[in-house]
Amino acid sequence: MADMIQIKGLNKYFGDLHVLKDVNLNVKEGEKLVIIGPSGSGKSTLIRCVDFLEEPTTGEVVIDGTVLTKKNHLEMARKYSSMVFQQFNLYPNMTVLGNLTLAPIKLQKKSKEEANKIAMAALERVGLANKAGEYPQNLSGGQQQRVAIARALCTKQPIILFDEPTSALDPEMVQEVLDVMIELAQENITMMCVTHEMGFARQVADRVIFMDDGQILEEGTPDHFFENPQNPRCKDFLAKILH
Numbered sequence: 001m002a003d004m005i006q007i008k009g010l011n012k013y014f015g016d017l018h019v020l021k022d023v024n025l026n027v028k029e030g031e032k033l034v035i036i037g038p039s040g041s042g043k044s045t046l047i048r049c050v051d052f053l054e055e056p057t058t059g060e061v062v063i064d065g066t067v068l069t070k071k072n073h074l075e076m077a078r079k080y081s082s083m084v085f086q087q088f089n090l091y092p093n094m095t096v097l098g099n100l101t102l103a104p105i106k107l108q109k110k111s112k113e114e115a116n117k118i119a120m121a122a123l124e125r126v127g128l129a130n131k132a133g134e135y136p137q138n139l140s141g142g143q144q145q146r147v148a149i150a151r152a153l154c155t156k157q158p159i160i161l162f163d164e165p166t167s168a169l170d171p172e173m174v175q176e177v178l179d180v181m182i183e184l185a186q187e188n189i190t191m192m193c194v195t196h197e198m199g200f201a202r203q204v205a206d207r208v209i210f211m212d213d214g215q216i217l218e219e220g221t222p223d224h225f226f227e228n229p230q231n232p233r234c235k236d237f238l239a240k241i242l243h
């Protein structure tokens with residue numbers, strides 16, 4: 001499989017704060033990559049650089065062979081990647097259907113009828129077809145996040161970036177969102193997922209990476225990663241999070 005995402009010598013500063021330190025990472029087409037690590041280690045910043053929500057200070061991100069730039073990033077994101085955020089980011093004054101059809105109509109110039117069809121198919125997939133006419137605030141957190149995932153599906157980009165998609169949810173709603181993600185992982189979508197859900201990582205990831213202090217310190221298949229981590233900081237982190 002070809003590389004869908006190449007991250008080359010990526011550095012990111014916020015002012016004097018050096019948040020990503022020469023990160024190099026390739027993600028293959030269809031690969032499911034899970035990123036773990038302590039708070040503040042740069043995980044979100046890394047995936048936000050993949051769709052240029054954050055601009056690299058130095059280094060580059062290459063998507064399907066094209067370097068992301070200030071000039072092309074909106075068009076590239078439209079074509080290649082969508083992000084599922086911790087806080088759902090749904091428009092509160094629009095119905096679920098309105099939220100889902102927005103990008104297909106506005107950005108992809110689909111007809112309303114076609115966009116509705118795509119949106120209903122996506123809602124079907126996340127088990128929420130009966131909520132199309134609801135407003136987001138009438139849904140549970142878990143349902144809202146499933147809508148956000150359906151929104152990502154509507155635009156049919158080959159990459160989905162997940163930034164702690166279950167961290168804002170009540171515990172009883174976490175699994176319903178993970179189940180949707182597990183289902184999605186059966187497909188050839190390239191997934192980069194920042195999460196603290198280790199069971200999900202074990203079940204779904206082709207590869208897990210551990211970040212700390214802006215660097216990738218450990219990576220491997222879930223078996224290698226969880227059974228035999230080498231990096232002391234990774235070992236400590238896993239010991240804390242798994243016990």
Ligand SMILES: Nc1ncnc2c1ncn2[C@@H]1O[C@H](COP(=O)(O)OP(=O)(O)OP(=O)(O)O)[C@@H](O)[C@H]1O
Nearest residue numbers: 014017019037038039040041042043044045046194
């Ligand atoms: N827009 C910003 N401006 C200034 N500093 C930022 C900005 N975004 C992130 N940071 C800082 O960069 C560092 C890395 O943040 P990032 O959100 O990437 O970490 P993270 O590993 O995803 O953490 P968490 O698990 O808590 O979300 C933190 O110190 C954070 O405060």
